[in-house]
Amino acid sequence: MARSRESVLAAVRRSGAVERPLPEIRFAPPLLADPVGRFGETLSEAGGELRQVASAEGVGGALAGLPALAEARRVVSGVAAFASRHPDGAPVVPHDLLNLDTAVAAGAPAVAENGAVWVVPGDILGRAALFLAEHLVLVVPRTSLVSTLHEAYAVISAHKARFGCFIAGPSKTADIEQALVIGAHGPRTLTVLLYGEEP
């Protein structure tokens, strides 16, 4: 297929376009009076739910009390404060996660303008769990909150991870008569637990 490569590149070169300038991206972040409040709003518009806990030490307790975890039998957790639950043996391949109740993952930053959280799963099981679980819980430090996607990209270095995903709300579709349905192929609920004191 080397021939195709050369011929596509040659065809592109033949267009002889004159170089147009590349703009610098400068969008000043808005000064949000209440960034956490804004994040809670955008997250809820995306179908997710915000919970808060004042300190990192409180995360374990707060997680245990969440409806998505209190009753869950099978849990894949990527955070130290909550143990995975594998009553039928530890999963080896993603397909073993078919009946997963809940996935817990760490994420940062959270983005106030759109309710998204950047998540980089540790391995393929953690990655598959994000999308196979019935419920998803993301644990996010409050200090990571940024106001727009520009600031988020300034801190994530997306290319450092083989796979990274902005997750905003549970899985959803509106493909049948534009009626919003939560829980298309992936999780039916998303809870974001924001921890840490107000700065």
Place this chain on the structure above:
Amino acid sequence: MNDHASRAAAFNADAERTGWHDRALWHVRERRDRAAAQLPEWEALRDAAGEIKAHTLSQLDLYLERFEQNALQAGASVHWARDADELCSLVHALLESRGVSKVVKSKSMLTEECGLNPHLEARGIEVVDTDLGERIVQLRGEPPSHIVLPAIHIKKEEVGELFHREMGSPEGLDDPTRLTEVARGDLRQRFLAAEAGITGVNFGVAETGGIVVCSNEGNVDLGTALPPLHIACMGIEKLVPRERDLPVFLRLLARSATGQAITSYTSHFHGPRPGGELHIVLVDNGRSQLLSSEAFESALRCIRCGACLNTCPVYRRSGGHSYASVIPGPIGSVLEPARDAEAHASLPFACTLCGSCGDVCPVKIPLSQQLLAWRGRLVERGHLGATRRFAQRFAAAVLARPRLYAALGALGRALGRRTPAFLLRANAWGRSRELPELPHRSFRAEWARRRDGS
């Protein structure tokens, strides 16, 4: 005759459905407006997005090479396809050599354009479209009628019948939530059974070799996290130079498409997952040729948000299938004649030149100007229908002769007042309209009278 107008007439035969389709899309347009209004920098973002794409397209060979190099570095394989046939055989060869017979695919207009599904199916490979809307049209044996909302033309009762037939759901079920649940159960099994996942690409980043895919349903991610083989099909125009260009487009894309601030999932892939394979196929299929056309080159900036379709008064009332093309609506009417001017000659005329498409386009493609430019070219190439040709000649003759114009004006006013209503309805425009009250004097006569103060 097989042109846009006649196909639109077929769609319009069901007046109730036409109205429903029109309103559904207008809702989406209104959601886009609300989302856009929330960002004071909206217009600046559109400018930046248009400029970034214009720059990238002007240096596309360099960025393609840079992208390839960095994607290889990240561990992906990169392939090149000059046209649809090459893409299809390439993907088939990849699947065949790995013994794959079951594939899940997420939304990709490029693979629609290249006819990948029929190619693979004819060779014994099962391809399941996993986006709910695409699955619906796939099961109905139809193409999508919209680039973001593939099943926007279908009613929930029809989905209910389809799922009853294809997935054994209870007869008469027409609740979208329960229907989605049925599809979820059915498709879960197919995700688990799949040996490969095919996806489209929303953005490729030259400086990192990464690809970004946006979705709401989670089908992209299930389709790439379960099977070990990921094939990403990407048009060569999908590149942006830098990672920090992504937020400019991501802030615009979902807001323009559905009015969401961002899609549920914005997935970034850099190389394959451990133990897996990622193959990126860079597809030309006419793009490099479009690149050398000064008038139409900017259509390659398109990020396939669908906003120009949602706002288009013709698209909303004629339905996506009336375009008989892979991409319908204003952007389709610009792109498709570039592929086959004769087959798609009626599309640039399926337009009122209202300009709304260009006003909403997040990358500022001057769509209505391009549609007008196409009309000129199609006329030059003799692709204008006989009626239009006659009408234009007639108009040219009359407009060049002021007295004839005045005489015909007087005749028109006199006849117009006496035209019986049924005659009016013989014309498509007259069918749901009343003729306005015609003035007794022409504008010129009235002007002369007032000027002379008589």
